[in-house]
Amino acid sequence: MERKLFIKKMALLALVPSVFIAACSNQEKSNSDAAKGKPQTYTCPMHPQVIKNEMGTCPICGMDLVPFEKNSNDKALKIDEKRQALANITTVMIGTGNLSGAKQLNGRLVVNPEQSSYISSRIAGRIEELYIRETGVKVAKGQPLYKLYSEQLATLQQEYLMAVAQEKQFQGDKIEQQIVASAKQKLLLYGQSENQIKQIVKTQKKDPYVVFYAPEGGVVAELSVTQGQYVTEGNPILRLEGYGQLWVEADVYPNEAKNIKMGQEVKVVIAGWEDQPQEMTISFITPALQSGTQLTQIRGSIPNPQQQWQPGLQANVFLPSESKSNVLTLPVDAVVRDGKGMHVWIKAGKDSFEPRLVKTGQENNNEVEISEGLKNGDQVVVTGAYLLYSEYILKKGKNPVEGLKIK
Incomplete structure (x- = not known):
């Protein structure tokens, strides 16, 4: 409850300059319109749906109503010096100068799919023991993952033992040698190691249990089975993610994308590791805009040998830009950007x-x-440009750039 009250208070404080400007001009505007005999309407700064033909207070919040110039075609907004100071409205005379630097793009670290390993069942059977039972666990290369019981494997082992025994009776026979090699290859394809095959020959016993090991190291990102579950050949078991190399994805507006090229070198700074900037080569530019946005993406990869960075961390990508001379420049906040286009506010008079x-x-x-x-x-x-923008909409009920053309 206290948090909600705090948010409401902050919202009211943010509106104070605009409301105060409108309220201060209430009386002088009313007198001017009365003298000219023009009809005047009034609205509430907090509830613009309230519109009346006379001065008064808002029936919702009790705030004084302010003039509403809905029918006015005058593009000028009148604000005296005192109210300009209150709203912190400052101006500068635009001139030519040099423009250089780098454009900062918002990005993030994501998993590189090329560093992921997908492990599936080599043969049908029952998972007798599952050594990894949760996600997020680090796995080293060669670490046992699960033990499988398989009657099919036992049958293949028996075929191999029979082929070896048959070869001993017909030593030097090429056909028998091929049969042994074929039976051995089947066992290798179904996940048996050389040592396990040698052990089968040594003991002359088939073993329906086989242990499968991690082909690569990584972090368990997905576990698709449980202990005791029966799996078929090709059934997914788990997915390992490698963090030794990470992708960096950054959002780009279409007008910025035209200045970006494949193979371009950019600087990447990870939030919290500003002292370790990375150099990245742009390897991919998304050909389509993201659904529901006006953004596309660029992508590259950076090394992460110590695995100090995790996917999801914020990353800033800096695009180098060419220096320009003798161009008109303004502070970025001076340009108001909305769905109608970009505009600035000019001081046309005192x-x-x-x-x-x-x-x-x-x-x-x-x-x-x-x-x-x-x-x-x-x-x-x-x-104060955005304040003038909201003040204009509040007083005149329309977008300030409606009907305007670039001069």
Whole structure:
């Protein structure tokens, strides 16, 4: 309950500058419209569905209503100096400069499937003993995994013993030698080792039990059987994941993907291991966007010999970008991005602000190139742009860039 109250309080505090701006302009706007004889509507800053034709309070929360300029076609937003200071609205005169650096992409470490081993049953039988019974366990190469009881295996062993005995009676016969070799090969294919086959010949006894060992080391990621279960030939037993090499996947927007090439070298920094940057070669670029997003992915691999990193860790991928000179640049936060496009706010007068559609080019973590929509010397809002955006929607009930075109 305390957490919910805290979240509500923080949400109200976040709206204070916008609400205060609207509330402060309430009286002056009302007087101006009354003098011109224009009909004025009012709405609640917290509940925009409440619209009235006269000043008052919100029937839901009791907050004072503010002017709602739904029918106005004026793109300018009027805010006096006092309210600009309260909302921390600052501007800068845009000019040309140099733009360089690296673009940071959000990524993560994932398992490299090429490092995984899939172990299935070589022969039908019953799992007499399962040595690994849980996932997440580390397994070394050659470690016993399970013991299988198989009547089929016992039959093959008996055939091999008979073939060996027959060969002794006809020593040097090539056909008998081929029969022995064929019977031995069957046992090898069904998981018997050379030592086990020699032991069968030595004891002259068939053994229906066979122990299967890990062909590679790794971590048990999936266990598909239980002890006592009967399995058929090819039945999956378990899956081992190797962490000696991991994939790095990073999300990329379509406009960024055009600057990325296969074989390109990039820097990777693992969260928590900033002092150990890794060099990675991009080996794959996803050809389609992810479902429900406007993102594609790039992928590469990095070594992890000490297995200090686990799949799921956050990784930042830095794409080197070419340096540009004599380009118009702005801080990244000065550009408002929404479904209608990208725009900035221009200071058109002492207390007047107007939206302006722009096109962007290259950008890094701090700055973005403005390729179209602005000219050298324009006074652009650099802090408080999103506040002006929400204030415009609140007061006028529409997106500020509706009907705008890039100049």
